[in-house]
Amino acid sequence: MSRRVDIALTVNGEPVTESIEPRMLLSDFLRDRLALTGTHVGCEHGVCGACTVEIDGVSARACITFAVQADGSDIRTVEGLGTIAGMDRVQQAFRKHHALQCGYCTPGFLMTVRDLLRNHPLKTDDDIRDGLSGNICRCTGYEHIVRAVRELADERDGVRGDD
Amino acid sequence: MKPAAFEYVRAASLAEALAALDHDDAKVIAGGQSLVPMMNFRLAQPARLVDINAIPDLNRIEDAGTHVVIGALVRHAQAMCSDLLAARFPVVAEAMAHVAHLAIRNRGSIGGSLAHADPSAEWPLVVALLDGEIVVAGPDGERTAAAEDFFVAPLVTDLAEDEIVVAVRLPVPPAGCGMAFDEMSRRAGDFAIVSAGALVRVEDGVFAQVRLALGGVGDGPVRARAFEDALVGKPATPQAIAGCLDFAVEDLEPESDLHASAEYRLHLVGVLSGRVLERALARASGSAS
Numbered sequence: 001m002s003r004r005v006d007i008a009l010t011v012n013g014e015p016v017t018e019s020i021e022p023r024m025l026l027s028d029f030l031r032d033r034l035a036l037t038g039t040h041v042g043c044e045h046g047v048c049g050a051c052t053v054e055i056d057g058v059s060a061r062a063c064i065t066f067a068v069q070a071d072g073s074d075i076r077t078v079e080g081l082g083t084i085a086g087m088d089r090v091q092q093a094f095r096k097h098h099a100l101q102c103g104y105c106t107p108g109f110l111m112t113v114r115d116l117l118r119n120h121p122l123k124t125d126d127d128i129r130d131g132l133s134g135n136i137c138r139c140t141g142y143e144h145i146v147r148a149v150r151e152l153a154d155e156r157d158g159v160r161g162d163d
Numbered sequence: 164m165k166p167a168a169f170e171y172v173r174a175a176s177l178a179e180a181l182a183a184l185d186h187d188d189a190k191v192i193a194g195g196q197s198l199v200p201m202m203n204f205r206l207a208q209p210a211r212l213v214d215i216n217a218i219p220d221l222n223r224i225e226d227a228g229t230h231v232v233i234g235a236l237v238r239h240a241q242a243m244c245s246d247l248l249a250a251r252f253p254v255v256a257e258a259m260a261h262v263a264h265l266a267i268r269n270r271g272s273i274g275g276s277l278a279h280a281d282p283s284a285e286w287p288l289v290v291a292l293l294d295g296e297i298v299v300a301g302p303d304g305e306r307t308a309a310a311e312d313f314f315v316a317p318l319v320t321d322l323a324e325d326e327i328v329v330a331v332r333l334p335v336p337p338a339g340c341g342m343a344f345d346e347m348s349r350r351a352g353d354f355a356i357v358s359a360g361a362l363v364r365v366e367d368g369v370f371a372q373v374r375l376a377l378g379g380v381g382d383g384p385v386r387a388r389a390f391e392d393a394l395v396g397k398p399a400t401p402q403a404i405a406g407c408l409d410f411a412v413e414d415l416e417p418e419s420d421l422h423a424s425a426e427y428r429l430h431l432v433g434v435l436s437g438r439v440l441e442r443a444l445a446r447a448s449g450s451a452s
């Protein structure tokens with residue numbers, strides 16, 4: 001076993017300090033050390049998007065980032081969005097549009113959508129589909145996820161939706 | 164799917180990173196977007212990782228007049244929205260849109276892409292197309308390498324184990340050049356089966372300068388020199404491009420693999436080359452419409 005290292009970071013606004021092996025993936029750190037099991041693990045090689053979190057305000061794959069590299073950074077996971085009683089705006093739109101079924105992919109989609117809404121024009125549904133292409137959903141067929149994001153993008157841009 | 168144990172060194176300066184690489188089995192980690200998947204599969208098991216992310220100044224894009232210098236830690240997402248790159252080399256943003264997905268583009272770096280040297284990757288092709296130079300630092304100082312010398316074989320470069328890519332220098336082409344990039348992949352964000360980039364300049368209605376770079380058909384990015392030579396001096400028309408396309412596949416010997424047969428790759432070279440050249444021509448100043 002390699003020498004442990006101490007890391008100090010912020011997770012969902014809370015300061016965290018832990019001693020870890022350098023080989024610990026950020027996804028395992030969040031799930032196994034901090035019991036934040038909302039960040040899901042699918043493929044563990046960057047392809048499926050289930051583990052997407054925010055590092056310093058931009059989306060990143062937790063499964064291909066070492067926790068030691070997150071030393072000093074600000075992490076947000078799905079637990080840092082809303083609560084069941086007080087969902088955040090992206091969660092509300094997913095609920096309204098039935099943008100999830102089993103929910104396995106949902107935490108990763110929520111983090112990706114937050115990043116898309118911050119930085120991307122999302123003029124057409126094709127833009128939305130392209131932006132979501134790094135997240136795999138085996139249940140919904142994507143259509144309802146696209147509708148949820150359409151509503152959020154229109155709301156952001158002050159465009160009136162048709163419902 | 165868990166990496167083997169390793170020792171972690173976070174370098175605060177280039178000198179510290181080079182010193183830490185003086186070791187039997189050390190590897191640089193930048194964005195980690197190629198290396199960590201390989202470590203998760205245990206295809207790579209370095210004993211020491213040297214993290215270069217904290218080295219100052221490697222994440223800048225600088226205007227040096229005759230050329231632009233892109234630091235090794237510039238992320239794909241950062242390059243994609245750089246105004247300076249958009250003004251000088253609009254083909255960069257066009258190519259970056261095809262690299263992986265949002266979250267991966269936020270972390271993956273140009274230096275990592277070049278050092279990883281996937282023959283289908285976008286950055287190596289763009290650097291070859293733009294006649295870029297790769298700046299490498301080692302124990303004996305800095306050297307530069309042209310793309311054609313840097314990429315040796317798939318996933319193999321001429322980097323020594325104790326060297327670090329620090330920057331890429333892209334010479335600014337003459338005003339009025341048109342550029343374009345396109346690729347074919349199975350799904351958005353996958354590595355390309357074949358990719359193509361073109362740069363053209365038109366003078367007095369004829370092609371004065373032509374560059375065509377291809378990915379996914381060789382050991383690294385390939386410049387189609389025979390095609391370039393054939394098209395220079397011809398009328399600046401789509402018909403002239405089509406008439407020379409046979410030269411684009413000359414000397415190419417792509418492999419057949421899981422993703423595509425060699426025949427299909429050669430077919431794509433013709434289709435994509437025609438497409439990017441026509442688009443580059445339409446964007447070049449001095450060309451009709």
Ligand SMILES: Cc1cc2nc3c(=O)[nH]c(=O)nc-3n(C[C@H](O)[C@H](O)[C@H](O)COP(=O)(O)OP(=O)(O)OC[C@H]3O[C@@H](n4cnc5c(N)ncnc54)[C@H](O)[C@@H]3O)c2cc1C
Pocket residue numbers: 045046047064190191192193194195196197198199200215235261262263264267270271272273274275276278279283284285286322326327328329352353354355
């Ligand atoms: C799902 C998925 C899809 C992808 N699709 C694409 C795609 O379509 N096109 C594409 O181009 N890429 C793709 N990538 C790879 C991505 O672009 C990587 O970011 C890139 O290949 C490597 O950059 P990095 O900074 O992450 O390097 P790392 O993963 O940190 O390192 C990669 C290699 O380069 C070495 N290295 C890194 N930086 C330096 C340096 N400065 N000097 C010397 N050696 C260095 C490392 O030692 C390692 O061997 C994909 C990745 C994933 C996970």
Ligand code: FES
Pocket residue numbers: 040041042043044045046047048049050051052061062063064
């Ligand atoms: S688990 Fe990280 S991308 Fe699939």
Ligand code: FES
Pocket residue numbers: 099100101102103104105106136137138139140
């Ligand atoms: S809702 Fe089941 S995988 Fe997306």
